Amino acid sequence: MRIVAYIPGHTGPSYHRITLPLNLLPEVDICVTNNPAADYGFEKGCDLFLWNRVLPQSLFEALPELKEKYGFCTVCDLDDHWDIDEHHVDYQHYADTEFARRQLEHIRAADLVTVTHNRLADAVQPHNSNVEVLPNAIPKMGQFDIARDKSDLVRLFWQGSVTHQADLEVLQQPLRNLGPLSGKFKMILAGYDEGAEEVWFKMARTYTAGFKSQYKIIDGTSVLEYYGAYKYADVCLVPLVRSKFNSYKSNLKVLEAGNLGLPVIASMVDPYLDLPIYYCSKGRDWIKHIADLVQSGRRRDEAGKELAEFCQEHYNFFTINQKRKEIFEYESSKAGS
Numbered sequence: 193m194r195i196v197a198y199i200p201g202h203t204g205p206s207y208h209r210i211t212l213p214l215n216l217l218p219e220v221d222i223c224v225t226n227n228p229a230a231d232y233g234f235e236k237g238c239d240l241f242l243w244n245r246v247l248p249q250s251l252f253e254a255l256p257e258l259k260e261k262y263g264f265c266t267v268c269d270l271d272d273h274w275d276i277d278e279h280h281v282d283y284q285h286y287a288d289t290e291f292a293r294r295q296l297e298h299i300r301a302a303d304l305v306t307v308t309h310n311r312l313a314d315a316v317q318p319h320n321s322n323v324e325v326l327p328n329a330i331p332k333m334g335q336f337d338i339a340r341d342k343s344d345l346v347r348l349f350w351q352g353s354v355t356h357q358a359d360l361e362v363l364q365q366p367l368r369n370l371g372p373l374s375g376k377f378k379m380i381l382a383g384y385d386e387g388a389e390e391v392w393f394k395m396a397r398t399y400t401a402g403f404k405s406q407y408k409i410i411d412g413t414s415v416l417e418y419y420g421a422y423k424y425a426d427v428c429l430v431p432l433v434r435s436k437f438n439s440y441k442s443n444l445k446v447l448e449a450g451n452l453g454l455p456v457i458a459s460m461v462d463p464y465l466d467l468p469i470y471y472c473s474k475g476r477d478w479i480k481h482i483a484d485l486v487q488s489g490r491r492r493d494e495a496g497k498e499l500a501e502f503c504q505e506h507y508n509f510f511t512i513n514q515k516r517k518e519i520f521e522y523e524s525s526k527a528g529s
Contacts, residue, residue, distance in 0.1 A: 205245065206415075208444065209271055211224055239524035245268070267523065270307045270316065271328070272441060277437040304322050306326045326512060327442070329513075335418075336419050347427070348429055366475045378407060380424045430458035438461065450507070453496035467499070
């Protein structure tokens with residue numbers, strides 16, 4: 193089987209949904225390209241053409257002719273909902289480019305749609321009945337096979353981009369009430385982007401209780417290297433605003449923590465429900481769980497081990513990737529019959 197996949201560049205979704213899993217598919221010929229030229233990658237044959245979310249319009253319009261010429265099936269992969277929150281930093285851009293309309297066009301045109309979880313599959317079903325769930329997962333190899341640095345302080349870790357400014361604000365008040373723990377913990381904020389310095393200053397001020405906590409800010413890096421920041425983590429904080437768009441995200445942040453056996457404290461919202469982590473529905477929950485884990489190495493170890501075992505059983509990368517291969521082989525066989 194030969195798969196051609198289009199990615200717009202080295203983005204997080206392109207990496208976790210296309211580049212990483214495809215490059216670890218056994219006995220499959222892979223061509224991953226960011227060249228939108230219509231015939232690029234197809235001239236050597238193609239059984240299945242894959243992309244995440246939307247294609248460049250010129251390539252999307254050429255798909256019917258390309259399918260007829262090369263006989264491949266098409267797969268549109270989704271890791272997010274198409275309706276974005278109004279408070280999201282990209283809301284106006286999505287509105288101006290009619291992203292939701294274009295996303296639904298791609299969903300309807302694809303032979304198969306793959307998604308990260310059942311809730312997103314249910315949302316896709318009215319638009320394309322051929323939908324399969326392939327959860328995100330982390331392989332214990334490459335950049336994900338690291339050892340954590342030692343620290344005398346318990347490091348409370350968060351990593352992300354400026355799109356999560358509203359999510360970090362969930363922690364604003366709780367983090368100002370950790371005074372009794374002063375001197376026992378350090379805030380780690382990873383993903384700094386100098387191109388968005390003003391927003392990052394606000395995020396850092398929130399995460400460090402007005403720069404009163406001990407802290408370390410780690411520069412953002414490419415998706416091919418980003419996981420290295422986790423070597424500075426002891427407890428992962430995963431705040432998320434309750435909203436429709438956020439509820440359709442994947443639980444990748446928890447999986448990243450589970451890969452290293454790190455405990456997680458998270459907002460009690462989808463996509464983080466039904467996992468062996470510490471949940472928070474109000475400010476004092478964050479204070480309680482942070483205090484418990486900062487003061488007890490045994491609890492950190494036990495919670496991290498439980499999450500690691502859960503992820504290994506339910507989000508095993510190679511088990512999910514084998515399912516991916518079987519689904520792709522079946523779909524490509526239908527196109528060739």
